[in-house]
Amino acid sequence: MPLVNPPVISTDFHSLATKVTPFKRAIHKRSACSRMAKALILVAASATAHAEGFSPNFSLILDGHYKSADSALSEYEKGFGLGHIELGVSAAIDDLFYGKFTGVVHDHDGETEFETEEAFIQTLALPGGFSVRAGRFLSDIGYLNGQHAHTDSFVERPAAYRAMLGSHYYDDGVRLSYVMPTDTFWTIGTEAFSGEKMQAADLTDPKSVGVYTAFTKIGGDFNEEHSWQLGLSYLRNDNGASISSHEHEDDEDHEHEEDEGHNHSHNAKFTGKNTYIADAVWKWAPDGNFKYRSLTLTGEYLQTQDLSNTIKGNEKNKGFYLSSVYKMTPQWAVGARYGEFKGYEAHEDHFDEKKLQETELMVSWSHSHFSTVRLQYTHQAGNGFENTNNNIVTLQYVVSLGAHDAHTF
Amino acid sequence: MRTLSKLSLAFALAFPVSSHGALIVFACEPEWAALSEELATDAKVYTATTARQDPHHIQARPGLISKMRKADIVVCSGAELETGWLPVLQMKSANPKVQTGDKGLFFAADQVETIGKLEKVDPTMGDVHPEGNPHLHLDPYRMQKIALALAERMAELDPGNRDEYLANAKKFSELWETNIKRWEKEAAPLKGKNLVTYHSNFDYLLEWLGVNVVGDLEPKPGLPPSTRHLASLLKLSKKTSIDAIVYASYQDKKGADWLSQKAGLPATELPMTVGGSEQSKDLISLYDDLIQKLLKVTGSPENS
Numbered sequence: 001m002p003l004v005n006p007p008v009i010s011t012d013f014h015s016l017a018t019k020v021t022p023f024k025r026a027i028h029k030r031s032a033c034s035r036m037a038k039a040l041i042l043v044a045a046s047a048t049a050h051a052e053g054f055s056p057n058f059s060l061i062l063d064g065h066y067k068s069a070d071s072a073l074s075e076y077e078k079g080f081g082l083g084h085i086e087l088g089v090s091a092a093i094d095d096l097f098y099g100k101f102t103g104v105v106h107d108h109d110g111e112t113e114f115e116t117e118e119a120f121i122q123t124l125a126l127p128g129g130f131s132v133r134a135g136r137f138l139s140d141i142g143y144l145n146g147q148h149a150h151t152d153s154f155v156e157r158p159a160a161y162r163a164m165l166g167s168h169y170y171d172d173g174v175r176l177s178y179v180m181p182t183d184t185f186w187t188i189g190t191e192a193f194s195g196e197k198m199q200a201a202d203l204t205d206p207k208s209v210g211v212y213t214a215f216t217k218i219g220g221d222f223n224e225e226h227s228w229q230l231g232l233s234y235l236r237n238d239n240g241a242s243i244s245s246h247e248h249e250d251d252e253d254h255e256h257e258e259d260e261g262h263n264h265s266h267n268a269k270f271t272g273k274n275t276y277i278a279d280a281v282w283k284w285a286p287d288g289n290f291k292y293r294s295l296t297l298t299g300e301y302l303q304t305q306d307l308s309n310t311i312k313g314n315e316k317n318k319g320f321y322l323s324s325v326y327k328m329t330p331q332w333a334v335g336a337r338y339g340e341f342k343g344y345e346a347h348e349d350h351f352d353e354k355k356l357q358e359t360e361l362m363v364s365w366s367h368s369h370f371s372t373v374r375l376q377y378t379h380q381a382g383n384g385f386e387n388t389n390n391n392i393v394t395l396q397y398v399v400s401l402g403a404h405d406a407h408t409f
Numbered sequence: 410m411r412t413l414s415k416l417s418l419a420f421a422l423a424f425p426v427s428s429h430g431a432l433i434v435f436a437c438e439p440e441w442a443a444l445s446e447e448l449a450t451d452a453k454v455y456t457a458t459t460a461r462q463d464p465h466h467i468q469a470r471p472g473l474i475s476k477m478r479k480a481d482i483v484v485c486s487g488a489e490l491e492t493g494w495l496p497v498l499q500m501k502s503a504n505p506k507v508q509t510g511d512k513g514l515f516f517a518a519d520q521v522e523t524i525g526k527l528e529k530v531d532p533t534m535g536d537v538h539p540e541g542n543p544h545l546h547l548d549p550y551r552m553q554k555i556a557l558a559l560a561e562r563m564a565e566l567d568p569g570n571r572d573e574y575l576a577n578a579k580k581f582s583e584l585w586e587t588n589i590k591r592w593e594k595e596a597a598p599l600k601g602k603n604l605v606t607y608h609s610n611f612d613y614l615l616e617w618l619g620v621n622v623v624g625d626l627e628p629k630p631g632l633p634p635s636t637r638h639l640a641s642l643l644k645l646s647k648k649t650s651i652d653a654i655v656y657a658s659y660q661d662k663k664g665a666d667w668l669s670q671k672a673g674l675p676a677t678e679l680p681m682t683v684g685g686s687e688q689s690k691d692l693i694s695l696y697d698d699l700i701q702k703l704l705k706v707t708g709s710p711e712n713s
Contacts, residue, residue: 092509122500124500124505125505125508126503126505127505128506130503179501181478183475187501217471221471227468227472228471287462289461289462289463290462290468291466329633330633368631369493404493406496406497407468
């Protein structure tokens with residue numbers, strides 16, 4: 001078995017990004033390039049390994065768009081842009097472990113950033129029903145969070161996900177899950193994470209293990225044509241409650257803003273101590289044959305309590321979405337999604353309320369498993385957010401080279 | 410050797426196959442469920458798909474995860490037919506008996522040579538399988554080999570019932586052989602007929618029966634019939650003699666109907682697998698029905 005070095009790709013961009021001078025920007029860019037070069041070496045190494053009988057799955061996902069206007073809580077800016085360009089390598093390591101690496105290239109404010117989104121191992125041979133995943137991976141809370149963004153039917157995650165989970169919450173940690181030996185699908189799981197992406201912005205002394213989750217999902221088939229799944233998740237974030245106060249307002253807030261302005265918006269902006277998520281999915285296909293026609297209804301509700309250690313009040317961040325996607329033919333699908341988010345940002349000794357309502361309509365055309373072109377209309381309303389926009393039109397393509405995405409439920 | 414058998418005995422005692430000794434089988438497609446039922450008469454067999462579902466496009470539904478969670482053996486076509494959903498089920502079901510490389514994972518395509526193997530595959534070719542055509546349950550000779558291999562595998566997993574599995578395989582094989590002779594006689598008039606098919610679903614069957622495939626409703630494997638491609642088939646029908654158009658029970662018949670009307674050719678739906686038609690209740694009646702339907706649609710005199 002040839003040696004494949006572990007990815008030497010650091011994601012530690014926060015320290016570099018705090019104060020951006022032209023000089024630092026140049027170094028930043030160079031180091032991003034060298035990271036990409038290292039990632040390419042990794043791929044080359046794996047490809048060589050491929051020749052020697054080791055056959056991992058490779059995938060490269062290209063994602064680009066044109067957007068007519070800026071919008072609130074979005075990672076995508078007005079004009080032409082790239083989304084998440086993903087490079088994935090996965091394979092069974094041996095009979096006990098499976099491993100997966102996903103590197104992501106973002107373009108943000110003219111900066112190219114390379115990030116490791118997934119680098120985990122998972123057990124394959126624990127006694128029936130148990131599995132452990134360790135490394136960096138997507139948390140299995142909620143319905144959408146555990147799924148890859150490229151399998152979504154809309155350009156971006158719902159507003160509540162963007163605000164409360166940083167679009168999709170992935171982190172360094174460990175998961176233990178168990179599938180019950182019941183006829184109806186029932187799984188329970190728990191995770192522990194570093195929690196850096198879910199940290200309250202002004203925290204000074206965060207705990208090193210900040211986030212714990214617990215989730216359960218049950219599901220099954222009503223008959224050949226109808227399937228369902230319900231989920232409940234809880235996320236405890238020890239570093240989630242803000243400690244806003246007067247003293248550090250001037251300096252640090254300013255620095256923080258710059259930091260945030262520069263970094264990609266993967267960190268959750270609306271955090272708190274206790275988050276609850278309920279999700280429901282129902283799918284239908286004539287004869288259960290998903291090739292030609294299918295209907296998918298999805299809904300999730302998210303609520304975060306205990307937003308601040310220093311500001312009194314029992315305000316809660318909350319949001320939900322309802323989405324419906326109808327695949328009319330093997331190649332055409334239409335979808336509608338409505339979502340709301342209401343959150344509170346700590347400011348000195350009080351909270352600022354922010355609201356966003358979002359209606360999205362999309363039509364997509366998939367030539368094959370490997371390519372999708374999507375046209376989406378987004379209508380935003382609300383207050384407190386920058387760039388809240390009534391009318392946004394986005395044209396997006398998502399294509400995959402190599403292994404295509406699995407047909408997850 | 411002795412320690413090994415002792416060890417496997419200890420293992421068998423520690424992890425009994427199931428409470429009452431019968432195997433729990435998760436079959437990816439109905440043909441493998443039917444075969445498993447022939448070989449392991451007491452087994453609890455669960456079928457993940459029906460003849461009305463395209464096995465390339467199955468969703469890794471919660472219901473399937475819970476079924477795989479309890480399986481002693483997963484029996485599938487292989488050759489990447491189930492690549493879009495089986496690996497997800499394996500991982501999510503966290504069943505250590507049926508992971509890749511385990512004895513509890515049985516791929517029919519691994520037991521026989523496949524046809525249509527490709528040296529080089531690139532995505533512009535559509536949904537092709539480099540490991541060859543996975544729809545191999547419609548070649549009776551390959552089926553016979555697969556049945557024996559599956560019985561052996563079941564015996565390995567459940568040594569207590571070894572004799573039963575092997576005896577059933579022998580019985581199946583003998584009955585199958587008499588049927589092969591009958592089918593070959595019945596299907597003799599089909600030899601040399603020209604068909605337009607939909608995807609490579611029936612390649613094994615047609616190759617066995619000496620039927621030619623002169624066109625495919627799909628412009629490329631996995632892509633739906635396009636107007637332009639159908640028009641080219643219409644043109645082809647003027648130059649080449651085509652006897653009929655056939656498509657599988659899970660496929661959309663619009664393209665076949667269009668061509669049938671325009672070119673004045675008969676078209677028929679064939680059961681892809683067991684349960685794909687009223688008549689196809691098990692493997693033998695599936696083959697019976699396929700041959701009868703082919704004879705009928707090509708207007709061949711029945712030879713019975």
